[in-house]
Amino acid sequence: MRSTVQELLDxxxxxxxxxxxxxxxxxxAQALGLGGMAISLGQGQGQELVWFSDETSVRxxxxxxxxxxxxxxxxxxxxxxxxxxxxxxLLARQWPQFAIEAExxxxxxxxxxxxxxxxxxxxxxxxxxxxxxxxxxxxSAQGRLVAxxxxxQLLNRWPDRGDPGKSSGGAGTVGLxxxxxxxxxxxISERLGVSLVEALDxxxxxxxxxxxxxxxxxxxxxxxxxxxxxx
Numbered sequence: 001m002r003s004t005v006q007e008l009l010d011x012x013x014x015x016x017x018x019x020x021x022x023x024x025x026x027x028x029a030q031a032l033g034l035g036g037m038a039i040s041l042g043q044g045q046g047q048e049l050v051w052f053s054d055e056t057s058v059r060x061x062x063x064x065x066x067x068x069x070x071x072x073x074x075x076x077x078x079x080x081x082x083x084x085x086x087x088x089x090l091l092a093r094q095w096p097q098f099a100i101e102a103e104x105x106x107x108x109x110x111x112x113x114x115x116x117x118x119x120x121x122x123x124x125x126x127x128x129x130x131x132x133x134x135x136x137x138x139x140s141a142q143g144r145l146v147a148x149x150x151x152x153q154l155l156n157r158w159p160d161r162g163d164p165g166k167s168s169g170g171a172g173t174v175g176l177x178x179x180x181x182x183x184x185x186x187x188i189s190e191r192l193g194v195s196l197v198e199a200l201d202x203x204x205x206x207x208x209x210x211x212x213x214x215x216x217x218x219x220x221x222x223x224x225x226x227x228x229x230x231x
Contacts, residue, residue, distance in 0.1 A: 005031045005142040009149050025053035028146055033139055034127035035107075039115060039150060041123035043074060050123075051150065059105055060128060062214050066204045069098035071112045072124040081143060082112040085134040108132040111140075113147040122151065184218035 003011075008028050029037045038052035038061050049061045064070030071082050084090065087108055090099040102110070107128045115123040125147040135143070181203065189199035207217040 037127035069095040084110040086132040180218040184221040
């Protein structure tokens with residue numbers, strides 16, 4: 001039987017192991033009527049993916065980071081939710097590249113909640129659906145409860161104190177998802193004598209042009225499979 005959002009919130013602190021956090025993440029998405037969701041802390045080029053329920057959520061967050069487009073980019077709100085109930089309507093307007101790529105993943109609708117610590121917004125929680133349509137008022141309000149409850153949990157687990165050689169590949173796990181991206185940016189900056197901002201732009205462009213994930217592209221740069229990190 002599917003748990004309610006309140007039941008899940010009550011059980012959050014008891015989710016100690018990675019598998020328990022993974023199950024909690026998936027159940028939370030389902031309780032909100034979502035296919036999946038993820039949380040990123042920071043803004044713009046400083047965003048870091050720290051929590052997710054599934055790999056599609058990871059792909060969506062990385063797409064926004066690579067393209068600099070998407071509903072989570074520069075989203076600031078006290079209590080509101082940014083809703084994109086029909087992604088197809090954006091193809092010729094806002095975030096055109098992102099909309100095309102997201103639709104290729106089978107995404108039809110996206111929803112973003114602010115993540116707050118006290119009065120400060122520290123990030124965003126983004127959920128997706130594979131069918132178009134808006135949230136109900138209850139789902140929107142419950143999403144804010146989930147985002148607020150997760151915020152302190154995330155900070156308590158930052159940085160991840162688990163196996164230092166293990167990446168944040170599991171739902172509910174906090175770690176530096178883009179650690180290799182940051183490292184590869186520094187490598188490109190050093191090799192080409194460009195700023196870190198330009199180096200990151202070059203890495204993003206390479207990832208998008210190759211059709212590979214940002215983390216995979218970064219890995220090839222670090223391992224010197226790509227001489228300059230660009231083509």
